[in-house]
Amino acid sequence: MSIIFSIVVDGVAYGMILFMISVGLSITMGLMRIINLAHGGFALLGGAAVHVLSVRLGVPFWIASFTAVIIVIVLALVLERLLYRHIYGFGELGQVLATIGIVFLMIATVNLFLGSTILSLGAPQSLTAAVDLGFKTLPLHRVIVILAGFIIMASLWLLMEKTRFGIYLRAAVDNKVAAASLGINTPRVFLAAFAIGAGLAAFGGILGAELLPIEAYYPLRYMVLFLIVVSVGGLGSIPGSFAASLGLGILDTAGRYLLPGTGTIFFFLAITALLALRPQGLMGKAQ
Amino acid sequence: MTSGLAVHGLSKNFGGLQVARNLTLSLPNGARTALIGPNGAGKTTFANLLTGVLKPTSGTILLNGKSVGKMSESERVRAGIAKTFQITNLFRDLTVRENIRLPILERERRTNKVFCHSDGIPELECEIFQLLEDLALTPLADKPVRGLAYGQQRLVELALTLALKPKVLILDEPAAGVPSTESHLIVQAIKRLPADLSVLIIEHDMQLVFEVANRIIVLVNGAILLDGTPQEVISNREVRELYLGADHG
Amino acid sequence: MTNATDQVSIRRKMGRLAPVLPALIVSVAAAIAFILFPYDLAFLTRIVIMMIFVLSFDLILGYAGIATLGHAAMYGCGAYAAGLVSLHLASDPLIGLLAGAVAGALIAWISGCVLLRAQGVALLMISIAVTMVLQETASQARWLTGGADGLAGITVSPLLGMFEFDFVGQVAFVYSVCILIAVLIFCCILASSPFGLALRGIEGSASRMRAIGTPVYRRKVTVYVIAGAIAGIAGALAAQVTGLVGIEVFNFSLSADVMVMLIVGGAGRLYGALVGTLVFMVVHHIAAGIDPFNWLFVIGFMLLIIVFALPKGLISLPDRLVALLRRKP
Numbered sequence: 001m002s003i004i005f006s007i008v009v010d011g012v013a014y015g016m017i018l019f020m021i022s023v024g025l026s027i028t029m030g031l032m033r034i035i036n037l038a039h040g041g042f043a044l045l046g047g048a049a050v051h052v053l054s055v056r057l058g059v060p061f062w063i064a065s066f067t068a069v070i071i072v073i074v075l076a077l078v079l080e081r082l083l084y085r086h087i088y089g090f091g092e093l094g095q096v097l098a099t100i101g102i103v104f105l106m107i108a109t110v111n112l113f114l115g116s117t118i119l120s121l122g123a124p125q126s127l128t129a130a131v132d133l134g135f136k137t138l139p140l141h142r143v144i145v146i147l148a149g150f151i152i153m154a155s156l157w158l159l160m161e162k163t164r165f166g167i168y169l170r171a172a173v174d175n176k177v178a179a180a181s182l183g184i185n186t187p188r189v190f191l192a193a194f195a196i197g198a199g200l201a202a203f204g205g206i207l208g209a210e211l212l213p214i215e216a217y218y219p220l221r222y223m224v225l226f227l228i229v230v231s232v233g234g235l236g237s238i239p240g241s242f243a244a245s246l247g248l249g250i251l252d253t254a255g256r257y258l259l260p261g262t263g264t265i266f267f268f269l270a271i272t273a274l275l276a277l278r279p280q281g282l283m284g285k286a287q
Numbered sequence: 288m289t290s291g292l293a294v295h296g297l298s299k300n301f302g303g304l305q306v307a308r309n310l311t312l313s314l315p316n317g318a319r320t321a322l323i324g325p326n327g328a329g330k331t332t333f334a335n336l337l338t339g340v341l342k343p344t345s346g347t348i349l350l351n352g353k354s355v356g357k358m359s360e361s362e363r364v365r366a367g368i369a370k371t372f373q374i375t376n377l378f379r380d381l382t383v384r385e386n387i388r389l390p391i392l393e394r395e396r397r398t399n400k401v402f403c404h405s406d407g408i409p410e411l412e413c414e415i416f417q418l419l420e421d422l423a424l425t426p427l428a429d430k431p432v433r434g435l436a437y438g439q440q441r442l443v444e445l446a447l448t449l450a451l452k453p454k455v456l457i458l459d460e461p462a463a464g465v466p467s468t469e470s471h472l473i474v475q476a477i478k479r480l481p482a483d484l485s486v487l488i489i490e491h492d493m494q495l496v497f498e499v500a501n502r503i504i505v506l507v508n509g510a511i512l513l514d515g516t517p518q519e520v521i522s523n524r525e526v527r528e529l530y531l532g533a534d535h536g
Numbered sequence: 537m538t539n540a541t542d543q544v545s546i547r548r549k550m551g552r553l554a555p556v557l558p559a560l561i562v563s564v565a566a567a568i569a570f571i572l573f574p575y576d577l578a579f580l581t582r583i584v585i586m587m588i589f590v591l592s593f594d595l596i597l598g599y600a601g602i603a604t605l606g607h608a609a610m611y612g613c614g615a616y617a618a619g620l621v622s623l624h625l626a627s628d629p630l631i632g633l634l635a636g637a638v639a640g641a642l643i644a645w646i647s648g649c650v651l652l653r654a655q656g657v658a659l660l661m662i663s664i665a666v667t668m669v670l671q672e673t674a675s676q677a678r679w680l681t682g683g684a685d686g687l688a689g690i691t692v693s694p695l696l697g698m699f700e701f702d703f704v705g706q707v708a709f710v711y712s713v714c715i716l717i718a719v720l721i722f723c724c725i726l727a728s729s730p731f732g733l734a735l736r737g738i739e740g741s742a743s744r745m746r747a748i749g750t751p752v753y754r755r756k757v758t759v760y761v762i763a764g765a766i767a768g769i770a771g772a773l774a775a776q777v778t779g780l781v782g783i784e785v786f787n788f789s790l791s792a793d794v795m796v797m798l799i800v801g802g803a804g805r806l807y808g809a810l811v812g813t814l815v816f817m818v819v820h821h822i823a824a825g826i827d828p829f830n831w832l833f834v835i836g837f838m839l840l841i842i843v844f845a846l847p848k849g850l851i852s853l854p855d856r857l858v859a860l861l862r863r864k865p
Contacts (some may be wrong), residue, residue, distance in 0.1 A: 029657070035657065035660070083840075086844070087843075090843065090847070092603055092656065093597075093603060093795075093799055093803070094799075094843050094847060096603075096605075096795065097795070097796060097799050097839050097842070097843050098839065098840060098843040098844075100792060100796065100839060101835070101836045101837070101838075101839030101840040101843065102836070102840070103836075104832040104833070104835055104836030104839070105832070105833065105836035105837070105840075107832050108830055108832035108833040108836060111830070111832070112830060112833075220788075220789065223788075224664050224668070224788055227657075227660075227661060227664070228661060228664075228665070230657075231657050231658055231661040235657065261676050262672075262676055264668070264672045265669055265672045265673055265676065268665040268666075268668040268669045268672065269665075269669055271661070271662075271665045272650065272662050272665045272666060272669070275654060275658045275661055275662050275665070276650045276651070276653065276654065276662060279653075279654045279655065279656075279658035279659075280658070281658075338747070359751075360746045360747065361746050361749045361750055361751050361752070362749075364746075364747065364748060364749030365749045369747070369748075369749075370747060372744070372747070376741055376743060376744045376747070377740075377741065377744065378736065378737050378740035378741055378744065379740060379741075380736070380739075380740055381733075381736060381737070381740060385733060385736075388733065389733055389734065389737050389745075389748060390748040390749075392730045392733065392734070393734070393748050393749050393750050394748075394749070397730045398730050398731060398733070398734035398750055398755065399730075399731055399734075399755070399758065400729060400730045400731055401725065401726050401729045401731045401732075402725060402729065403729060403730065404728055404729065405728060405729055405730045405732065405733040447744075447748065448748075451748060451749065
């Protein structure tokens with residue numbers, strides 16, 4: 001009983017982290033049809049910025065985290081304008097290559113200044129404290145991660161369904177050319193979506209550092225994981241990413257608890273089978 | 288059962304939308320049939336049902352008495368049903384000659400051969416040469432297709448399909464986008480086709496239709512409105528109102 | 537008609553020698569390298585093996601247009617097969633190569649039947665997932681593969697019963713170059729064959745290939761199996777030359793590197809695979825030698841420059857320069 005509870009809690013927390021990091025990737029891949037292998041780099045840069053601010057400069061953790069997310073968003077805006085804009089027009093392979101190049105540069109930069117060891121984020125001790133839920137105790141960190149995941153899902157839902165930007169974004173995901181002909185400024189929608197996605201990745205990277213430790217090779221190490229979430233969920237689908245993140249998070253955690261060793265094999269076999277049967281993912285549009 | 292292509296009760300629904308309604312017609316060997324109708328009448332859908340790009344909701348398609356309904360697209364081509372594309376669909380990085388070589392090699396079931404040269408069979412190379420001559424493409428033979436003018440690409444499109452030597456040939460707007468100075472090449476090529484071949488031409492250009500077709504089928508809203516000789520079609524009041532009216536009004 | 541046959545026969549005579557030329561260039565270059573860098577033979581051998589591997593990837597990506605990120609699957613299976621055969625069955629190197637080719641072809645056939653039905657991102661992801669499954673299997677099946685420690689102490693008997701593999705690596709280098717030349721000649725023959733033309737047709741327009749009657753899926757599986765066999769040979773060579781096989785043979789980064797090398801050189805042209813591999817490996821070697829941590833800067837910038845300035849790869853550099861010079865005056 002308690003093992004099932006642990007699997008669910010850890011799996012859901014893990015899934016929430018995956019969701020926060022991957023949802024931006026899903027939107028950009030659905031919207032701009034770009035295979036962005038550098039997305040995990042934004043999580044790394046967020047984590048690295050927190051490390052510098054809190055551990056080296058002594059800024060309180062929460063302020064450091066907030067600042068780091070802002071820094072990453074600004075950086076994403078600059079990168080979009082300077083680089084990504086041109087990359088949208090490349091073929092699939094050009095995109096893979098260009099974004100791998102960007103990943104390498106991000107890794108090398110972090111490595112140059114901070115080295116290649118695991119970076120501590122200086123999170124307060126209170127995060128590891130246990131919270132009593134009445135019937136069970138949980139580490140506070142898990143509670144915060146799960147709550148944050150739900151809050152972000154809810155705010156993304158509000159953003160997509162209730163705001164003008166959301167309507168533009170959905171229209172552009174659905175049909176870029178038609179949206180542009182309706183007078184929607186699609187380059188600006190792209191820019192905003194890209195920056196939001198990068199900011200969420202940074203936030204997810206910071207919150208998830210306990211599960212996916214921040215170090216220079218982070219974007220390469222977890223690239224496959226994020227891409228799997230996106231393709232299983234379906235490109236461009238926020239609920240799809242959410243479902244895929246939770247499902248894969250629980251599946252992966254269950255595999256580690258119940259079948260240590262062979263669990264990963266079943267994890268990847270399940271993904272292969274699912275994508276072979278539904279190439280468009282759980283909630284993606286059929287091509 | 289007559290030889291050629293016979294279609295019986297062919298229907299196709301997309302959700303609630305019926306794009307082909309109970310189509311029954313035969314395209315015997317040697318026929319030169321034109322399929323006309325206003326935009327959205329279901330002409331290209333019909334062609335796609337014949338070639339296997341789309342699967343019909345109901346109905347049968349027989350080629351020389353044998354059902355092709357279960358065959359995949361490439362199996363139907365091998366059985367003898369070939370079509371040109373309305374929007375040119377060519378191998379843009381290959382030369383004109385290579386473009387034509389591919390369907391010929393495929394027709395001869397040779398594209399699985401590794402240990403021979405793709406231009407190693409003199410008879411086939413002569414056939415390519417002849418096709419290039421027929422369509423006045425010889426000067427362009429060794430240029431990549433991406434560098435050709437659109438009208439020239441239409442000719443290559445036709446050449447690719449002719450190279451398959453089909454029994455039933457479906458031409459989806461063969462002259463669309465071809466400058467008037469070159470459209471006679473297409474008319475000539477169609478007129479020169481083997482006599483026993485069954486040709487179905489989907490075309491907007493009425494002059495071309497009257498020049499090559501001896502039978503015209505008028506399609507409206509996925510159903511056959513009229514099936515007759517060019518004279519019958521031209522003198523039919525309903526067709527004039529519906530088709531010509533819709534097209535020109 | 538005489539005109540036609542004349543023309544045809546002239547065209548046929550050219551191009552007959554095509555496969556010989558690259559083989560000649562490779563042997564001359566290898567001989568020069570052998571004389572100039574006698575103490576770097578191990579590194580040169582690695583380059584040669586990588587060239588074989590990248591050539592196999594060129595067949596599926598460059599010719600047939602199938603983009604995968606899991607080509608290490610076939611390489612790794614070939615390496616394990618050759619290692620296991622030489623440890624348990626026969627130490628003859630050529631038998632090991634055969635085992636590698638069979639293992640690579642087999643895994644390509646099994647995985648290809650699933651993944652070649654998919655396209656785009658799903659295809660990329662399935663190919664990655666297949667490699668992950670293999671890597672985890674290799675790390676779990678300790679009784680067979682040695683798990684995370686890998687297979688060690690792989691020894692092979694003298695080549696053709698005559699040439700003992702030496703410590704400097706002279707025999708290993710010559711052996712690898714000979715295999716590279718054989719693979720290159722095979723790839724040249726394939727590229728100019730009807731099958732090769734059909735692959736370029738599939739790359740250009742799969743829908744048109746279907747419309748001329750080609751069973752596109754079957755052709756894709758065929759080329760995937762052929763490329764798998766060659767990748768298996770590359771893996772087998774690596775196992776024999778280094779005497780080691782570890783689970784890193786299935787690393788994602790290996791599949792990514794192969795793609796990078798091919799596109800850096802220029803996909804769809806066999807020379808591109810060779811040039812790309814050479815440049816990538818040498819730049820890696822030098823940059824990592826100067827500063828092992830920051831070579832990623834070099835490769836990162838190199839990739840961006842190539843994608844932005846030379847989208848058809850280094851092999852198109854001469855053409856681009858000529859075009860630039862022509863435009864100036």
